[in-house]
Amino acid sequence: GENVEQHPSTLSVQEGDSAVIKCTYSDSASNYFPWYKQELGKGPQLIIDIRSNVGEKKDQRIAVTLNKTAKHFSLHITETQPEDSAVYFCAALNSGYSTLTFGKGTMLLVSP
Amino acid sequence: DAGVTQSPTHLIKTRGQHVTLRCSPISGHKSVSWYQQVLGQGPQFIFQYYEKEERGRGNFPDRFSARQFPNYSSELNVNALLLGDSALYLCASSLEAGANTGELFFGEGSRLTVL
DSSP, X not given: OOOEEEEOSXXXXXXXXXXXXXXXXXXXXXXXXXXXXXXXXXXXEEEEEEETTOSEEEETTEEEEEETTTTEEEEEEOSOOGGGOEEEEEEEXXXXXXXXXXXOOEEEEEEO | OOOOEEEOSEEEEOTTOOEEEEEEXXXXXXXXXXXXXXXXSOOEEEEEEETTEEEEEOSOOTTEEEEEOTTSOXXXXXXXXXXXXXEEXXXXXXXXXXXXXXXXXXXXXXXXXXX
């Protein structure tokens, strides 16, 4: 089955800095890669996603890149703000099994 | 617009009991998925339902079951509860299922504690 590895497990940055979270996946059949933000006591919120037919996608301060050959994808947050502090999860959808496999999460702390 | 709604938000059970969790998807979404999130981990897939039929099942014991109703709402049932079943149970809805599952929208979850 699919295996998704996520690094780092924790990330501390100063307000205004950039943050990068990286994930690798094992199953080359996966074709959809979403990123979720989860705040304390809440469910995961979809913040950006990318499909296997594109290499990069941007949405204001957030961008995701995908390298299908290397089977890794990354989340980039620029000009971080304290409200970006949360746990971020990457995931991969295996088209054959209709399931999302999640990474273990990255706790991002943005200090003012 | 209402998002994915789940009930109850919190509940406490004892070992051996049974629990039923409920989920209403976003209006117009026909697929509901259930995930278990243990503290400090990412969500783990349990079931996916589409048009009242099971479309996927994760690596969970038969104590876990689910169903989807004609109005696309869903129930997750867990029998013979174990301490290890303590977790946040998340429901997610999507327009489609299978290879076209695409965007999943999660509810706030049901926090189950088993004593």
